[in-house]
Amino acid sequence: MTSVVDAAVKANPLWDFVTWAYKRDGVETACLALQNRLNADVNIILFCIWLSFRGAGTSNLATYLGTALKISRDWQRNLVEPMRTSRQNLKHVLETGSFAGAERQAAEALRERIKQSELDLEHLQTLALYALVTTGDDQGVTRSPAEQKDDAHNNLTVYFAASGIKLDPLAQTHVMRILTTIFGA
Secondary structure, rough: OOOHHHHOOOOOOOHHHHHHHHHOOOHHHHHHHHHHOOOHHHHHHHHHHHHHHHOOOOHHHHHHHHHHHHHHHHHHHHHHHHHHHHHHHHHHHHHHOOOOOOHHHHHHHHHHHHHHHHHHHHHHHHHHHHHHOOOOOOOOOOOOHHHHHHHHHHHHHHHHOOOOOOOOHHHHHHHHHHHHHHOOO
């Protein structure tokens, strides 16, 4: 099923990267663990990594991070989180057995539509993040995957510090899982 957002916006290298990276083995699980345990923003995590992946190094993060964090905080707080809460609450209602038969099917279908709307909102958030860097001329910088991985780790360290997120050993393992999966050992 093609979403409204997908149909409206065809080309977005950040969104292409986010969907590619998220499908990599273990990345979704690690990202959701960081989101659920530490309230980290998955789109910002992947944005920080993408800046390095595209060859931007670490120098441009400072240019974008303040605005990116504001966009994402507002977007998450006002749009994505309420949608996510509704979806999770509906899941709980379904698990408690409040609905049966056709009513249950209708509630499950509604939950799927809410989930798709949540994804559409995250896609729009990614489009807003991409708009921050469309004028950048840092693409095409040749950096080895090891350098890109180090740059991405540095970008994430800056993001976590700016967001007041303290990584415990388990969270650090999740971060390294994401980076190793995307950039290799």
